[in-house]
Amino acid sequence: MSQPVNYNDRPWLDPEAEPFIKVQSVSKHFGDFTAVDSVDLEIYKGELFSLLGGSGCGKTTLLRMLAGFETPSSGSIVIDGVNMNNVPPYERPVNMMFQSYALFPHMTVENNVAYGLKRDGVARSEIDRRVADMLSMVELTQFAKRKPHQLSGGQRQRVALARALVKQPKVLLLDEPLGALDKRLRDQTQYELMNIQERLGVTFVVVTHDQEEAMTLSTRIAVMDAGRFMQIGTPTEIYEFPNSRLVAEFIGNANMFEGRVTENGPDHVAIEGKNPKCDFYIDHGMSIAEGTKVWIALRPEKIRISKEKPANGGINSVRGMVHDIGYLGGTSTYRVQVGDGHLVEITSTNQSRPKDVNPPIDWDEEVFLHWEPSSSVVLTK
Amino acid sequence: MSVPAETVLPAGQSLGFRLRRRLLYLVQHHWRGLVLVIPFGWLLIFFLAPFFIVLKISVAEAIIASPPFTPMIDWVSDGIMHVRIVIDNYAYLWEDDLYVNTYLNSIKISTISTILCLLLGYPIAYAIVRSSHTTKHILLMLIILPFWTSFLLRVYAWMGILADQGLINDFIRWLGYEPIRLLYTQTAVYIGIVYTYVPFMILPLYANMEKLDWELLEAAADLGARPMTTFFTITLPMTLPGIIAGSLLVFIPATGEYVIPDLLGGGNVLMIGRVLYNEFNANVDWPVASAVAIALLLVLVLPMMLYQHIQGKQVEGK
Ligand SMILES: Nc1ncnc2c1ncn2[C@@H]1O[C@H](COP(=O)(O)OP(=O)(O)OP(=O)(O)O)[C@@H](O)[C@H]1O
Ligand SMILES: [Mg+2]
Numbered sequence: 001m002s003q004p005v006n007y008n009d010r011p012w013l014d015p016e017a018e019p020f021i022k023v024q025s026v027s028k029h030f031g032d033f034t035a036v037d038s039v040d041l042e043i044y045k046g047e048l049f050s051l052l053g054g055s056g057c058g059k060t061t062l063l064r065m066l067a068g069f070e071t072p073s074s075g076s077i078v079i080d081g082v083n084m085n086n087v088p089p090y091e092r093p094v095n096m097m098f099q100s101y102a103l104f105p106h107m108t109v110e111n112n113v114a115y116g117l118k119r120d121g122v123a124r125s126e127i128d129r130r131v132a133d134m135l136s137m138v139e140l141t142q143f144a145k146r147k148p149h150q151l152s153g154g155q156r157q158r159v160a161l162a163r164a165l166v167k168q169p170k171v172l173l174l175d176e177p178l179g180a181l182d183k184r185l186r187d188q189t190q191y192e193l194m195n196i197q198e199r200l201g202v203t204f205v206v207v208t209h210d211q212e213e214a215m216t217l218s219t220r221i222a223v224m225d226a227g228r229f230m231q232i233g234t235p236t237e238i239y240e241f242p243n244s245r246l247v248a249e250f251i252g253n254a255n256m257f258e259g260r261v262t263e264n265g266p267d268h269v270a271i272e273g274k275n276p277k278c279d280f281y282i283d284h285g286m287s288i289a290e291g292t293k294v295w296i297a298l299r300p301e302k303i304r305i306s307k308e309k310p311a312n313g314g315i316n317s318v319r320g321m322v323h324d325i326g327y328l329g330g331t332s333t334y335r336v337q338v339g340d341g342h343l344v345e346i347t348s349t350n351q352s353r354p355k356d357v358n359p360p361i362d363w364d365e366e367v368f369l370h371w372e373p374s375s376s377v378v379l380t381k
Numbered sequence: 382m383s384v385p386a387e388t389v390l391p392a393g394q395s396l397g398f399r400l401r402r403r404l405l406y407l408v409q410h411h412w413r414g415l416v417l418v419i420p421f422g423w424l425l426i427f428f429l430a431p432f433f434i435v436l437k438i439s440v441a442e443a444i445i446a447s448p449p450f451t452p453m454i455d456w457v458s459d460g461i462m463h464v465r466i467v468i469d470n471y472a473y474l475w476e477d478d479l480y481v482n483t484y485l486n487s488i489k490i491s492t493i494s495t496i497l498c499l500l501l502g503y504p505i506a507y508a509i510v511r512s513s514h515t516t517k518h519i520l521l522m523l524i525i526l527p528f529w530t531s532f533l534l535r536v537y538a539w540m541g542i543l544a545d546q547g548l549i550n551d552f553i554r555w556l557g558y559e560p561i562r563l564l565y566t567q568t569a570v571y572i573g574i575v576y577t578y579v580p581f582m583i584l585p586l587y588a589n590m591e592k593l594d595w596e597l598l599e600a601a602a603d604l605g606a607r608p609m610t611t612f613f614t615i616t617l618p619m620t621l622p623g624i625i626a627g628s629l630l631v632f633i634p635a636t637g638e639y640v641i642p643d644l645l646g647g648g649n650v651l652m653i654g655r656v657l658y659n660e661f662n663a664n665v666d667w668p669v670a671s672a673v674a675i676a677l678l679l680v681l682v683l684p685m686m687l688y689q690h691i692q693g694k695q696v697e698g699k
Pocket of ligand 2: 059099
């Protein structure tokens with residue numbers, strides 16, 4: 001009956017698969033301060049794993065422990081079946097791209113990129129070829145003879161990227177690899193990263209602030225806060241089923257409503273909103289006691305806006321006043337004031353030109369918002 | 382800025398006011414130039430002028446008179462000027478093996494001392510930079526501390542340590558061995574010079590290493606460089622300016638050193654400072670002494686120019 005499942009794209013679901021990187025209850029303390037707080041992490045071969053989180057939450061520290069620049073205060077790190085605790089950085093099958101780039105100022109771009117290959121004793125002609133390939137990939141061929149200080153911020157970032165990529169290690173650690181690139185180059189480099197990942201089976205661990213980048217690139221994402229993982233999952237899981245307010249708010253935009261569970265049936269849950277006062281009906285059962293205080297997260301694109309009152313008796317809908325309209329080309333963003341000054345954000349795609357919408361929604365108009373019973377995400381923390 | 386009432390001319394036309402305004406204008410618009418007047422003036426008065434005086438004496442002849450050298454310009458009758466420039470002194474330096482050998486010996490001693498200072502100072506500077514904030518300040522203090530006692534006193538202290546009946550030999554005797562001759566040897570001179578000048582090596586190295594970005598060393602390690610390779614490919618080239626600055630600060634004064642070879646080397650170690658002293662005081666031959674000094678300057682200017690050249694290149698690269 002049951003189909004054999006193909007785990008190729010989702011090795012983390014395969015109970016047989018052996019993780020390539022295993023981080024086991026690793027902590028890092030700096031004096032009294034805990035930068036990384038007993039985290040567990042399993043990353044599989046060929047994954048492009050993103051670490052997302054606010055500034056200072058410990059992403060770089062975790063990466064530095066993987067690269068070997070910091071020793072974990074406790075716990076162990078295993079890469080490719082080898083415990084890394086006593087392996088120095090220069091013997092790890094890992095290359096890192098530094099957040100600050102750490103380019104060698106006294107070397108040309110070319111020599112920066114060639115540095116790692118020279119250390120491996122690669123033949124001169126081979127080095128030249130691979131460096132040239134790399135430089136053309138990051139569009140820096142004409143800057144090969146320059147020193148790092150003669151480059152722009154984005155160009156330096158590309159040198160750092162090229163220097164980390166050229167060795168084609170088993171694991172690539174990238175700390176904010178694309179931050180300083182313009183959109184075109186970023187798209188191109190993203191594409192190239194995915195290409196390298198597929199072609200060479202390199203495992204990537206990427207730190208990023210840019211959640212859109214994380215969503216498009218990653219096989220899985222870990223959301224970090226204060227040295228701990230809040231949630232680890234595929235981009236879809238993280239986006240559609242965040243497990244906490246923090247994750248919901250960190251990934252994409254989310255409207256948060258506070259409420260209280262009034263009814264808990266086997267196949268549905270009813271929640272009474274506090275501000276605005278409205279009734280939420282969720283079409284699947286959950287293990288939450290009646291009377292529990294919860295938050296409901298609603299993504300802006302899951303809310304519909306109209307001037308007519310929806311015919312569902314006021315459930316999963318609320319009345320409000322248009323406060324702000326932003327026209328973004330492909331989409332429009334509405335900010336609608338509901339209840340006591342609570343602003344709800346709605347995005348809708350502009351399928352027809354705004355002028356042709358009949359009747360058009362304007363500032364300070366009364367509108368109705370409503371959403372599907374499956375759209376609300378109930379969060380307890 | 383009060384102007385006496387009776388001299389008030391049409392608004393702001395008084396001489397004092399105009400002068401002040403000109404001055405203000407000068408300061409405001411040419412302050413960069415004015416600031417440079419101070420170091421250039423300093424160099425002119427305390428370096429260039431003495432240099433030319435010494436140069437002038439070095440091309441005179443020694444006579445028994447006061448001053449003990451012939452004047453450069455004689456006024457013969459009828460307004461005829463007689464200029465005497467004698468280069469015999471330089472020829473004499475060149476031809477006499479004593480001088481040439483002394484120069485070579487000075488350079489040898491200061492070169493070896495510089496290398497010893499570098500070998501000793503580099504790890505010390507490195508250790509200071511890498512130590513924690515509080516330790517760092519204590520260590521730097523310890524480096525500077527010896528300067529609080531007189532240099533001469535410290536050299537005399539070394540005489541006490543190195544003497545035949547000194548601390549080291551007492552210890553050797555206590556161990557039951559034959560005492561060794563230390564004082565009045567070349568070794569004593571090296572000990573004295575290295576001891577005296579090693580802070581001048583450490584401080585510029587420290588200042589340079591303090592600016593070193595340690596992440597570069599991590600990046601090198603990450604790319605597969607072992608500690609030795611990282612040192613030679615990253616640390617050393619990055620700290621080269623500090624090495625050069627420190628080496629010059631040791632090499633230049635060590636070459637002309639007089640007190641240390643005199644007190645610790647006795648008559649056995651001849652350095653150019655000693656010769657200079659002898660020519661001035663014992664032989665009262667100012668012209669030859671001046672020639673010795675000028676020649677020494679030339680010997681020292683060469684490495685300086687080399688340094689300038691390297692620095693110029695680096696600035697170009699920046
Ligand atoms: N060497 C150190 N000594 C003391 N505290 C440190 C050290 N390195 C990092 N920290 C602290 O650990 C915390 C995590 O730092 P980390 O660099 O990992 O943050 P991050 O998640 O990379 O932030 P960002 O996104 O801003 O780069 C920070 O609060 C930082 O101040
Ligand atoms: Mg960081």
